[in-house]
Amino acid sequence: MTQVPKIGALAVVLRDGEVLLARRRNKPDAGLWGFPGGHVEWGETALLAATRELHEETGIHAEPIDYLTNLDLLQHGEDGNVDLHYLLVGVACRYVGGTVQAADDVSDAQWFDVGKVLAKDLPMSARVPDLLQLALRSGFW
Template sequence: MTRKPVLGAIAVVLQGEHVLLARRRNPPDAGLWGFPGGHVEWGETALQAAVRELQEETGIIAEPQGYLTNVDVLRSGPDGQVDVHYLLTAVLCSYVEGQAQAADDVAEVRWATFGEVEGAALPMSARVADILALARRVSAPIS
């Protein structure tokens, strides 16, 4: 059987000097902090999936602003063969409303400071700090 990567979308929501992070309950990143998100459903764009997953996992309602980047997540088993392959599309979202609370497959949710992410104060999934840096550059006002 041919194996194919799984498409996922992650929501990057900035508010002031904070970013919304979720601590995963399930593998492959159980216990790690990262952006809320999940699988893209058939007939759904990654933009739509990001805001849907965001609301399902955190209760936060946001509007998608655009694509930031794509991230390949590859994990190998004991035999050295890739057994997990996700292609995650990072979507910049603007906060609309809601109180952050963990739901679905998220153990915790919080508004982390940029400094916490940049300083790796939390155990995080790969590329979280890189994606945050990109989101900050993209959303910075032009002077």
């Protein structure tokens, strides 16, 4: 059987100097803060997947603005072989409404001051500050 990477979409939502992050409940990043998101379903664009996953995980409604970047996530086992391979698509999303409420596969969701995230003052998934900085430079907000 041929293995192929899984595709995931990450919703990057900024509002009033804050960014929305979710604490993952499951592996591979259980207990870490990161952008809400998840699997892209068959026939669904990454733009739509990002906003769907955002709402499912946090209760927040947003409009997708545009793609920010792609990130490869590879995890290797003790034998050196790749055990996990995701292509994560960062999507800039404009906040529309809703109240944050953790659901689905996240244990918590909160708005954080952008400076706190950039200072790496939270236990976060790899490259969260980098993707946030890219979003801030994008000019979408």
